[in-house]
Amino acid sequence: MAKKKETIPSSLLTLTIGIAVAAFSVWYGQNNHLLPEQLSSQAPLVDDLFNIMLCIATALFLLVEGTIIYTLIRFRHRPGDETDGEYIEGNFSLEVFWTAIPTFIVIVLGIYGVQVYNQMGGFDTVGQVAHHHHQHQVQLASLPADESNPMLLAERPEYGVGATPVEGLTPPDLEVDVLGMQYAWIFTYPSLGITSGELHVPMGQDIKLNITAQDVLHAFWLPQFRLKQDAIPGQPTQLRFVATKSGHYPIVCAELCGAYHGGMRSEIVVHEPDEFVTWISENQVAQNPDLEQAVALRTDGDRLQDYTTQMGLDATTVQAALKQP
Amino acid sequence: MTSAQLPLESPPATPPPSGHHNHPEKWEWYHYFLYNVDHKVIGIQYLVTAFFFYLVAGLMALFMRAELATPNPDVLDPNVYNTLLTNHGTMMIFFWVVPAAIGGFGNYLVPLMIGAKDMAFPNLNAIAFWLNPIAGIFIGISFYFGGAQAGWTSYPPLSLVTNNLGQSFWILTLITVGTSSILGALNFLVTIYKLKIPDMRWDELPLFCWAMVATSLLALFSTPVLAIGLILLFFDINFGTGFFRPEMGGDVVVYQHLFWFYSHPAVYLMILPIFGVMSEIVSTHSRKPIFGYKAIAYSSLAICLVGLVVWVHHMFTSGTPAWMRMFFSIATLIVAVPTGVKVFSWVATLWGGKIRLVTPLLFAVGLLAMFVFGGLSGVTLGTPAFDLHAHDTYYVVGHFHYVLFGGSVFGLYGAIYHWFPKITGHMYNETLGRIHFGLTFIGTNLTFLPMHNLGLAGMPRRVALYDPQFEDLNKLCTYGSMILGVSILPFLINMIWSWGWGEPAPRNPWRALTLEWQTTSPPAIENFDEDPIVWAGPYDYGIDTQSFEEEELSVDEMLAEVGQEMK
Known part of the structure; x- marks a missing residue:
């Protein structure tokens, strides 16, 4: 050679x-x-x-x-040369070499x-079952198979990316229930009493998502977080992570879930910790039945700001529009 | 080479046209449209039928690329888009690559290469082929009712709730072609084992036949499992069972196991015969013995065995326990080793040869170039940690089009050009062939390379609507697909024109050594007018160059030569 x-x-x-x-x-x-x-x-x-x-x-x-x-290039056939190449059937050491490497x-x-x-955190499935299965009992109880077979429920591991070996069995700082449905994600904060169409999380804290699906398979994908987990009807899964930077980032559904699968997108908003506290208080009030209090907290202009900015409207136009009867 | 004598029971010269032979002297055009048990007719039937479906499925891809040229779903109805993506995949796999590579070339070449008159079970063979048009009718009916829309994977519960009638006929389609595949696999194994002429030692069996052994084993082991999964799905849709219905206690992940237990090996079903084709083309046109015959033959079997235990790598993000993710990751990565052995062996075969860059070899080298890329991206996907990010994205779409289009389809094109003179008795047009290669090569890379960037940056697959930030690269892919669409024209013109009016082909235009080149072009109805002689190994180029120089050695002359050698 x-x-x-x-x-x-x-x-x-x-x-x-x-x-x-x-x-x-x-x-x-x-x-x-x-x-x-x-x-x-x-x-x-x-x-x-x-x-x-x-x-x-x-x-x-x-x-x-x-x-x-x-x-x-080097061994191209030259016109007029009708001979064959050299008779080489193999080279044992060379073959061992390119198999071994x-x-x-x-x-x-x-x-x-x-x-x-x-x-x-892909391997810690044992601890999580013991720690969290009480939450899923409620969801799974509606399934006849699980009612008739409680053993199945207790033994059922929760797949996904869980606690890292460092975190061990420490409970997460915040748990969010994620429900996938055609064609939206619903985020419920059981400890805070908030339901949202976007995922809001505080930066630097240990977040655990409990993922389920209502109708068909979905996949919860956070491209910037390099995390993805299918949302499976009848089988809870999880993702656990710490967000390291604040800002707005996409949530993408990565499993074909029907005609409008491409439109099943949402947003994860990573807040600075104090910002997150504000978000919680605003939303707890907003989702409180006492409507007057909720409205009083923010002006219409504030509330619409996210949307108006997206639509490309500036503050004056919005104010003008709001003043009109 | 001990048995140079003519076998006793067969007549020495041209067989009489009638008598115990129950067929005409030559097949007429209409014989190709009828039930026929000749493996060559069946092979051509497979190839032409498969090519028709390739055009249909290709057209679907062009429509999808038109939709994806802009981020908004503005060309097709979203349901139609899902029908197209489902059936593009289904047809390319089950109606094009598998039937063309296994049914088409497998049938045409295996009996000729082993010196047999036909396959072991000619009627079974014909039945296996005719299941394909029936499956074609089923998928046509499915289309009429709106088509299956849940992806070629048809994961429940989506496949249970979307267009039930279309989905049901899609299942019938797959079960029908699956049955055809099982019958074919059985036939190949028995044929190669029993009908190989005794002179041919096992280590003189052409590598294409070894590849067909591995392919057939794999099809036999895995296809029934897919059939089981699909039948259960069919029951869930139509008869109210709940195997995959979570609300009835069913488990949707079990379907994924059943599906991928077949469908990952299906990838090897599509590439192993092509690997066989590669060995034939590379050795013949570089005029050099294949480098590492045994390594190539055994690596096919190794791929077949390891390939049976890698399926869960399609489910790393699904409901699979951690130990499975670990085991199947390692198994997946190990497949790279036998595949690498093949690639290195072909490169070493080229090294030091007298490389004639005719169209078949151009496609073979193109395959080599792109398969290396697709194989390397495949290794990255084998690690669960990275797969969590890349799974179900355009990175995967790019990866498998490099191995299936850059690999299997390039191999099929190469095979068509290589054996065109033998099959039709005419030479193809070299210039048109090179134009075809150039356009296909550029089109493939332009279409599928940017998809890797798209996927890594965050674009999921199977979407008609996507984030506007991905528009530029998607436009590039769409332009590439247009080139691919155009590339089919020189091929079609070349094939049709050459078949009808091309220069007549001699017995052995490539001076190749496998047995199919010893008979006339096209071969006689029972393949060999005179029984074939194994007077050299299939790849013994460069031993005795003088004897190849006279193009048309008659069998008597060859016999005389062999006789002298034995003295």
Whole structure:
């Protein structure tokens, strides 16, 4: 397989190419900008894994494609040459080499991938069952199978991404029940008495989402958080995360759920902790039956502000519109 | 090569046209539209039928790309869009790649390559083919009633509540083609095991046949499980059962297991025969023995075995326990090893050859280039941590189109060009073939490469409506799909024109060594006028170049040569 160069030894050329490929791959693995912003404690873990896989993939891609192109040019058929190529049936050591290297790579990747998954909280399913199953008893009680078989309920693990090994069995700071339905997400805060169409969470706190679906399968995806979990009718699932930055980010349904699946989008709003307290108090009042109090808290202009900004209206236009009878 | 003698029971020269042979001397055009037990007729029936469905499903893709050119759902009704995405996938898999690769080339080539007169069970073979048009009618009826709209995966409960009539006929369609697939698989295994001419050692079996062994085993093991899942779904829809109805105590995740137990191996059903095709094309046109025959043959079997235990990687975000996510992640990653062995072996086969970049090899090399990319993105998806982000996004759509379009469809094109002279008796037009390749290669990359970026940035799959920030890249994909649409024209013109008026093809235009090239082009009805002789291994290029120089060696001359060698 050695190249027949008269001046430069082929090993030197190979070495240079190898270094160049390695350098480029490492650089591209770290600077690919393919993934969106990182919003959760898990996101950097996932991105590091992806970047390393991308780095290895880039190197392999360049080597294989480069070899293909080089081979096609160097060993192209010359007109008039009717002879065959050299009779080489194989090379055992070479074959062992290119079986062993990928095996090594995928096993290391596999172990590293599982480790990342563990750090993200993918493995702690035991503690959660004991800790949280009381909540789902209510939901599942409506299902005849579970009524007739309480054992099933008690044993049923809750799938998803749960507490990280560090958090262990500590209860989360805030729990939100997430219900998927065609074509919306409903967020209920059992401890706060709030129901919302958007997910509001405080930054830096340990949030646990209890995810269910009412009608068909949905998938709760937070692209900036690198988290996704199917919402399954009759089977509760969960996601647990810490938001690391404030702002508005998309919630996407990632499992085909019907004709308007593409429109099943919502928003996660990550608040600074004090902002979140304000949001809670406003919404507790807003969802209180005493309507006068609720209206008094915010002017119409304030309440509509989010929507008017989205529609591209400025404050004066809104004020003018509000004044009209 | 011990048995150079003619087998005793068959006549030495041209068989008499009548007598114990119950067929005409040559098939007329209308024979191809009738029930016929000749494996070559059946192979062509499969190929042409499959190609028709490929055009239909391709047209669906063009409509979907038209819809996706803008973020708003403004071209198609959302229900129609879902019908298209469901049936595009269904038809491309069950009516194009699987029947064309296994039914078409498997049937046409396997008996010829092993020197048999036909498949082991010719009638079963014909029945297996004719199940396909019946399935075609079923899917037509499904369409008439609005079509299945729950994706080709048809996960309940969505498939239970959406367009029941269309969904039911879709299930009947799949069960019918599944049955066809099982019958075919059985036939291939028995044929290769029993009808291979005795002269041919197992390590002289063409690699396409080894690939068909692996494919058939996989189809036999996995297809029944899909049928079970679909029958239960059918009962849930029509007879009030509750296997997958959570409100009746059913479990929707069980369906996903049953579905993917078949449908992940289905990916290998679509690529293993193509791997076989690759070995034939690469070795022949680079004029060099295949590098690592045994490694390639065994790696097909390894893919077949490991491929049976990776299905849960489609369900990392579903209701699956952590240990499953771990086990299936590792198993999935391991599939990369035998696949890598194949890729490296083909590259090593090219290395040092006398590479003739004719159209079949162009498509084979194009396949190699794109399959490497699709394989690498596949490895990333095998890790659950990253899959949580990428699952059900356009990243996945990009990935599987690289392996299924860049892989399987390129392989099918390569195979069509490679065996066109044998099948039709005419040469195809090389210039049109190269134009076809160029357009397809550019179109494929332009359509499917940007999808990876889209998915990673946050665009889910199976949507008609998407966030406006993704518009630019989607436009690019749509332009690419237009190029792909146009690329079919030079191919169609080439095929139709060459079949009718192309230059007549000799027996062995590529000077290839597998047995199908020893007979006439197109082959006689019972394949070989004179019994084929295994006078060289299937890939023994470069041993004795002189003997290949005379193009049309008659069998007598070959026999004489073999006789001399033995002395």
